[in-house]
Every structure is written in C-alpha cells, then in structure tokens.
Amino acid sequence: MDKNPATAERRKERLDRGIKVRTEGIYAISSWQEMCYLVLPRLILILGILLLPFMMPSLYWNRVISIVGIYGLLALGFDFLAHYVGLVSLGGSLFIGVGGYLAAVLNKSFGLSPLFTIPIATLGGAIICTLLILPALPLRGVYFAIVTLMYPLVLFRIIEALNILGGTDGILGVASFPNPWVEQYLILVIVIIALFGLRRLVNEDIGLVFRGVKDNDQAVKASGLSITYYKAIAVFITSALGCFGGAFFVHIYMVAGISLFALDYSVIPIAATVIGGGGTLVGPLLGCFILVPISELLRAFGTLRIVFYSVILLAFIMFRSEGVMVYAQRKYHQFERWVKV
Amino acid sequence: MSGENILQVTNVSKTFGGVQALLNVSFNVRQGEVFGIIGPNGSGKTTLINCITGFIKMDSGKVLYKGDDISRKAPNQIANLGLTRTFQIMRPYYSLPAYKNLIVPLFSPRARRTGGWRGGGKLGDRGTVSIDILEEIGFERDSFVPYKLASSLPTGYLKRLELARCLALRPDLILCDEVFSGLSMSEIASMVPLIEKLQMDGITLVMIEHRLRELFRVASRVMVLNFGEKLTEGIPEVVMADERVKEAYLGSEKLLDYTFEA
Numbered sequence: 001m002d003k004n005p006a007t008a009e010r011r012k013e014r015l016d017r018g019i020k021v022r023t024e025g026i027y028a029i030s031s032w033q034e035m036c037y038l039v040l041p042r043l044i045l046i047l048g049i050l051l052l053p054f055m056m057p058s059l060y061w062n063r064v065i066s067i068v069g070i071y072g073l074l075a076l077g078f079d080f081l082a083h084y085v086g087l088v089s090l091g092g093s094l095f096i097g098v099g100g101y102l103a104a105v106l107n108k109s110f111g112l113s114p115l116f117t118i119p120i121a122t123l124g125g126a127i128i129c130t131l132l133i134l135p136a137l138p139l140r141g142v143y144f145a146i147v148t149l150m151y152p153l154v155l156f157r158i159i160e161a162l163n164i165l166g167g168t169d170g171i172l173g174v175a176s177f178p179n180p181w182v183e184q185y186l187i188l189v190i191v192i193i194a195l196f197g198l199r200r201l202v203n204e205d206i207g208l209v210f211r212g213v214k215d216n217d218q219a220v221k222a223s224g225l226s227i228t229y230y231k232a233i234a235v236f237i238t239s240a241l242g243c244f245g246g247a248f249f250v251h252i253y254m255v256a257g258i259s260l261f262a263l264d265y266s267v268i269p270i271a272a273t274v275i276g277g278g279g280t281l282v283g284p285l286l287g288c289f290i291l292v293p294i295s296e297l298l299r300a301f302g303t304l305r306i307v308f309y310s311v312i313l314l315a316f317i318m319f320r321s322e323g324v325m326v327y328a329q330r331k332y333h334q335f336e337r338w339v340k341v
Numbered sequence: 342m343s344g345e346n347i348l349q350v351t352n353v354s355k356t357f358g359g360v361q362a363l364l365n366v367s368f369n370v371r372q373g374e375v376f377g378i379i380g381p382n383g384s385g386k387t388t389l390i391n392c393i394t395g396f397i398k399m400d401s402g403k404v405l406y407k408g409d410d411i412s413r414k415a416p417n418q419i420a421n422l423g424l425t426r427t428f429q430i431m432r433p434y435y436s437l438p439a440y441k442n443l444i445v446p447l448f449s450p451r452a453r454r455t456g457g458w459r460g461g462g463k464l465g466d467r468g469t470v471s472i473d474i475l476e477e478i479g480f481e482r483d484s485f486v487p488y489k490l491a492s493s494l495p496t497g498y499l500k501r502l503e504l505a506r507c508l509a510l511r512p513d514l515i516l517c518d519e520v521f522s523g524l525s526m527s528e529i530a531s532m533v534p535l536i537e538k539l540q541m542d543g544i545t546l547v548m549i550e551h552r553l554r555e556l557f558r559v560a561s562r563v564m565v566l567n568f569g570e571k572l573t574e575g576i577p578e579v580v581m582a583d584e585r586v587k588e589a590y591l592g593s594e595k596l597l598d599y600t601f602e603a
Contacts, residue, residue, distance in 0.1 A: 205444050205467055208437060212445040215434035218396070222428070224420035224449035224510055 013339045014330075041332065045282065046192055053184040062180055066252055068292045069187035070096070070245035075269035075276070075284035076194050077238035083279035084202045085234040086214030088141060091133065091148035092265035095242020096249060097155055099125035103247035104171040104256030114175055118247045125243030130236045137231045152261040159258050170257030174250050183252055191285065194241055199281050201237075210234055268292070275316045277323020286325055346405075347372045347514055347545050348424075353392055353402030355385075355569075362388045363399070363569045370514070375536070375546045375559045377577070380566035381589055386549045387429055389566070390516045394426045395419045406514070421451040423513040427503035427520060429549075433491035439480065440487045442502055443471030446509035455511045471509065478505045479535060497528040504535070514545045521552040529555055553581075565589065 017037075028038055052065050074092040081087045103121035106112045112120070136147035159165050166172070177183040201207045209230050212220045217227045242265075250256045268291060269284065276287030294312060298305040320327055348370040355363040363385045370376045378386050391397040393404050395416040404412045406424050420426075434442050446452060447467040476482040478501045486494070491502065500520050507515045520536075521529050529552065536559050540546060550556040556563070557577040565572040565580060567589040573580055580586055 205448050208434075208441055208444045209448050211437060212434045212442075215436055216432045218428070219432040219434065219506065220445060221396070221416040222394070222420055222426055222432075223446035223506060224417050224425075224451050225445065226415070226417045 010338050010340055012336050014334045014336050016334055049188050049192055050185075052188065053181070059180070062184055063252070064293060064296050066183060066187050066248070068288050069191050070249055071265075071268055071272065071288040071292055072191050072285045073194055073241040073245045074265055075272040075288050076191075076198060076281060077241040078269040079273050079278055079281055079284040080198050080202070081234060081238050082273070084207065084214060085210045085231060086140070086217075087137075087231060087234070088145045089133075089148045089235075089238065090145045090266040090270075091129065091151065091239070092242060092267075092269050093152040093261045093263055094132070094148060094155070094266075095125065095129055095239045096246035096265045097152055097261040098128050098239075099243025099246025100250040100256045100260040101165055101171070101246075102128075102243070103250045104174050105165065107174050107251075108171055114177060114251045118244065118251070121247035122240050122244040125246065126236050126240035129239035129243065130232055133235050133239075134228075134232060137228050137235070149263075149266060152263070152266070156258050156261040166256070168258060170255050170259075172255050174254045174256060176254050177251060187248055190244060195282060195285055198237075202281075206230075206233075271313060273323075275313070275320075275324060277325035277327070277329075280323070280325040280329065283323050283325030287323075290324070345372050346370065347407060348393070348547070349403075349405040350389075350393065351403045351405070353389065353404065354400050355388055355392055355397065356400060361569050363392065365402075366566070366569070366571050368564050368571065368574060370545060370547055373540070373543060373545055374561045375540055375548060377556045377560035377563035378547065378549045378566060379551070379553065379556070379563055380572075383568075384566040384589075385569040386566055387518055388569075390426055390518055390547075390549065394424065394516060417449075420510060421449060423451065423510065424516070425507035425510050425512040425514070426516040427500075427507060427518050429518040429522070431496070431499040431503055433494075433499055433502050435490070435492035437491060438488050439491055439494060439498070439502060440468060440471045440475055442491055443474055443505055443509045444468065446506050447471060449510060451510050471505075474505050474508050475502075478502075478508065479531065480505075496523045497525070500524060500532070501535075504539075508539075512544060514547065515539070517546060517548045519549055519551065521550060521555055533558060553577075 028034055053062060056062065056065065074095070077095070078089060078092065081089045099121045102125045103114075103117040106117040106120055107114070132151055133148060136144055139147060160168055177186070202210065209220065209225060212223075213227050213230055213234075220227050220230075246260060249260070269288070272287030272291050273284040274287070275290060276283030276285065278284070291313075295305070295309055298308050301308055316324075346369040350369070351367050352365045353363055353367070354361075354365055366385070366389060368376075378389065380386055388397065392399040392402075393411075395411070395414050395418070399412060402412065403410060406419075406422060409422075411419050411422065411424070414422075433439075434445065444467045447470060472482060472487055475487045480487045480498065480501065486498065491499065494502070500523070504515070504517070504520065517536075521532060524532065533555055536546065536548075540559065546559075548556060548560060560577060562575060563577050563580050564574040565583075565586050567585075572585050572589060573583050
C-alpha cells in the first residue's frame with residue numbers, strides 16, 4: 001500500500017511533535033503556538049459545520065445537511081456506546097422510530113408545536129428506548145446487537161399489522177419548522193453540542209466508570225457500582241440523541257411513516273464509524289459528512305449507485321481501516337521521516 | 342485479637358454441573374485478624390470467595406457480615422457494605438492510567454458517603470485522592486508509574502492496584518485472592534509489610550495463599566480446604582502438623598515416591 005516501503009537500508013521514523021501541550025499539562029496557555037495547536041482543529045471543525053448552510057445554499061443540499069446531522073447524532077451515539085461502554089448497538093432505527101412517532105403523535109393529536117414536541121420526544125423517547133433495551137443490558141457483544149436490531153423490526157410489523165399510528169400510510173401533515181435556517185442551525189448546533197458534550201463526558205469521572213464497564217465489568221461490580229445502572233444511563237444518552245434525530249426528521253419531512261424504522265439508521269452509523277475511526281467520537285461524525293453526501297452524489301448513476309457506494313466503502317476499509325480521523329490525528333501529532341539504518 | 346466475628350460463613354455449598362466445588366464450608370473471621378485460607382489447586386478457595394462476595398450464587402448456606410445476611414445480595418451491594426475483594430487474575434481497566442483506575446471505586450456510593458466531599462477528599466478531586474491511595478500502596482508518587490496505562494504495568498504493580506481498588510472503598514474486610522502469586526521474592530518481601538500495615542489500620546483480611554511462609558508471618562489462623570471440604574482450622578503451626586493436611590498437600594509427592602519404586 002505504501003509507495004515507499006521500508007527496506008533494509010532505511011525505515012520510517014515517527015516522532016512526536018515538539019509541542020509541550022501534548023503532555024496535557026498547563027502548557028496549553030504557555031504560548032500562542034501551543035494554544036493554536038489545541039484550538040485550531042476544533043475551531044475549524046466548528047466553523048466548518050456552522051458555515052455549511054452558506055457553502056451549499058440550495059434547498060436540496062440544505063436538506064442533505066439536515067440528514068447528515070441526524071446520521072451524525074446516531075453515529076456519535078453508536079461510537080460512544082461501542083467504544084466507551086462496550087455495547088454494540090444496532091438500535092439506530094429504534095431511536096429514530098420511537099422519537100419520530102412520539103413527536104408526530106404529540107404534534108397531531110395534542111397540537112403541540114415543534115418547540116415542545118422535540119424536547120418531549122427526545123426525553124420521553126429516550127426513556128421508552130431505555131426501558132425496552134433494559135432487559136438486554138446483561139447481554140454482550142453480538143447478542144446485545146441482535147436484540148437492539150429486533151425491536152425496530154418488531155415495531156415496524158406491529159404498526160403494519162394493527163394499523164395503528166396511521167398504519168402503512170403514516171401520520172401525515174406534521175407541522176414543519178418556521179424556516180429552513182431554524183431547521184439547519186438547530187441540528188448543526190445540537191450536533192456540535194453532542195460531540196463536545198460526549199468528548200467531555202467520557203473524560204469525566206462518570207465517563208471513566210463507563211470505560212471501566214467496557215474494560216472489565218467484574219471489576220466495576222467489585223468496586224461497588226451497579227453495571228446495569230451505568231449501562232442504562234449510557235443507553236439513555238445514546239437514545240436521547242437518536243430520538244432527537246427522529247423527532248427532527250419527522251418535522252422536516254412533515255410525515256411519520258414506518259420507513260422511520262428503516263435499517264439505514266442502524267447500519268449507516270456503523271459504516272460512518274468504520275470510515276471515520278472508532279473511539280474518536282469526531283471521526284464517526286466526519287464519516288457521516290463523507291458517506292451521506294457521496295450517496296447523494298452517486299444518484300447520477302441510477303441503479304448502479306449502490307455498487308459505487310460499496311466500492312468506496314470497501315476502499316476505505318481496505319486502505320484506511322484505522323479510520324480517517326485516527327490517521328489524521330496521528331499525522332497531526334507526529335511527523336514522519338525516512339532514516340538510514 | 343479476640344474481637345467479634347465480622348464474617349460468619351455457615352454451610353456454604355456449590356456445585357458446577359456434577360463437580361462439588363464446595364461442600365458445607367463453615368468458618369468465622371474475627372474483627373481485626375488475618376485469616377488464611379489454604380489448600381491444593383482446585384480445592385475451591387476462589388469459588389468460596391466468589392460465593393461470599395456474590396459473584397457466584399451459592400447453592401445453599403448462609404453468609405453473615407457484621408450480623409447481616411448477605412448471601413443473596415449482588416456483588417456491588419456487598420462491596421458497598423465494606424466487604425471487598427481482589428481478583429486472582431488481575432482485573433484492572435487496561436485502557437486507563439493507573440490512577441484513573443481508582444476513580445471508578447471512588448465513584449461508588451460507599452466512597453462518596455464515607456470519603457468526604459463526594460468521595461474526592463476535601464477538594465472533591467478524585468484524582469488526588471487516588472494518587473494518595475496509590476502512594477500508600479507502594480506506587481512512587483513523584484514517578485511516572487501512577488500515570489502509566491494499566492496495560493503497561495508489571496504484575497507487581499497490578500497486584501497492588503487490586504489492593505488499592507479495595508482501599509478506595511474504605512473497606513472493613515478485604516478478601517485477598519493470592520496477592521503474592523506471580524511475584525518475585527523481593528516483590529513479596531515488600532508486600533508483606535503492606536499487609537501488616539493494613540491490619541494495623543484496623544482492616545480485617547482473609548487471604549487465600551499458596552506462599553505459606555509469607556502467609557504464616559501475618560496470619561493468626563488458617564483454614565485448609567481440600568476438594569471443596571474444610572479439613573481443619575487453627576493456628577498455622579498446629580494446622581501444618583495435621584496428618585490430613587500433610588496428605589492433602591504432599592499427596593502428589595507420595596504418588597511420586599510410588600512411581601519411583603515401581
């Protein structure tokens with residue numbers, strides 16, 4: 001893969017950059033250079049996200065940005081659960097579905113405006129999802145994944161068979177946002193808050209407990225902490241992100257149909273995490289910003305779209321299996337040079 | 342030394358499938374003593390600790406801790422009562438630095454209740470408290486060792502980390518599952534005073550050990566298990582003079598003699 005593979009005479013040397021702030025001390029404020037080293041990547045990311053609606057002003061691309069935001073929230077939640085709590089969740093479509101239907105019902109039956117339906121659907125949906133997943137919390141690995149995948153399929157069939165909540169037609173005529181700017185910036189700001197909130201959370205004391213549960217749940221039990229309780233909190237956080245996405249989705253498309261339980265919402269966040277780099281939190285978000293627009297651009301190929309999409313995914317997994325963000329972070333923190341042996 | 346019984350174990354039995362791991366094991370541990378549990382490999386010592394601390398549900402029997410029945414409680418509830426344990430196979434959080442390993446127990450309800458400002462000492466900083474605990478247990482404060490990832494620490498430090506996790510909970514009783522195993526002689530030599538210090542701090546210790554010489558330096562009484570049954574109990578010298586104990590420990594040697602003769 002590498003154009004210049006190491007030989008007997010030379011090899012690649014990786015050195016940490018001579019930036020003191022890497023030691024995580026008080027050096028961050030010792031000079032402009034140190035501060036910029038820390039602030040610039042974050043600033044570029046935040047400004048980049050906030051300026052997206054200006055860079056792509058067409059109505060079509062605005063909608064794409066909103067969808068990217070929803071997938072971004074799901075991917076953040078997936079990465080948090082998988083890499084910091086040790087629960088591999090395929091429940092993305094469950095969260096979207098529950099949040100979406102809840103918001104639609106609140107709006108249509110109770111006449112609440114999006115200002116109220118979205119927060120209520122976020123918290124209420126998260127409680128419902130957490131209660132649904134609660135019995136599966138002692139499970140690990142692929143078993144937990146299967147249970148979380150089962151729920152959206154079951155709810156899909158229940159709504160279809162019992163013809164409740166609008167049946168296969170869905171709930172039509174849900175209120176929309178007052179204007180596209182509110183829609184755009186609501187999701188983008190929430191994405192930024194979720195990203196930096198989760199990054200902060202995993203380094204707080206409670207975040208260390210989450211990581212402890214992932215590393216060694218027996219030791220957490222021996223430390224006097226209930227692992228079920230902390231797993232439930234983590235699932236609540238993740239499902240709140242997903243349910244917000246669902247409620248938001250319903251209000252931008254003004255309809256809540258059974259397609260809310262589509263498996264895309266479970267699978268694409270995982271693909272985004274693989275591409276972006278698991279465990280970095282920002283990686284999966286960038287993964288969504290790469291994957292979803294590519295999927296839109298490929299619409300020009302018609303039915304061959306999925307083929308090209310798969311090839312791009314495959315290329316990422318083959319040649320950058322560590323993930324874009326892990327690669328970028330390494331390049332940022334270290335420089336490489338060839339040395340004679 | 343003749344304090345009240347802090348732990349009373351009565352007729353604990355456990356089978357795994359057809360294997361009788363424990364059969365009617367009973368013993369009492371007095372407040373403030375060091376109580377040893379010895380026995381050949383596979384005699385059920387670790388299973389006994391797992392049963393007491395709730396990691397394994399016992400089939401029958403009763404465990405009283407400070408007079409309360411804890412035989413049906415969950416492991417985390419038992420740990421919160423001040424009955425903590427170490428694991429024979431060390432269970433640190435490998436992806437966290439050593440001192441951050443201790444933030445997890447410091448986050449527990451017991452540490453928050455008993456340890457001052459929500460478990461974090463006067464300033465509410467759990468990191469500082471965990472460095473203090475690590476120093477107490479033998480991590481050099483001014484070195485890089487407490488800040489190293491647990492995955493890069495050698496066995497000796499990991500064993501200490503196990504003990505430190507117990508100490509973070511401010512325990513009344515620690516069940517130590519082979520803290521000396523896998524250590525070099527010099528590491529053991531530095532561990533023994535640590536155990537003595539814990540005892541002087543008023544912590545009761547139950548120690549499973551194969552290193553009998555070091556155990557007998559600290560233990561006031563020992564119990565011998567063999568094939569899940571209690572053989573005998575008493576002060577170390579008397580126990581080791583017992584014929585049945587010799588047989589249990591040296592049985593393999595007899596077999597060895599036999600093969601030489603044949």
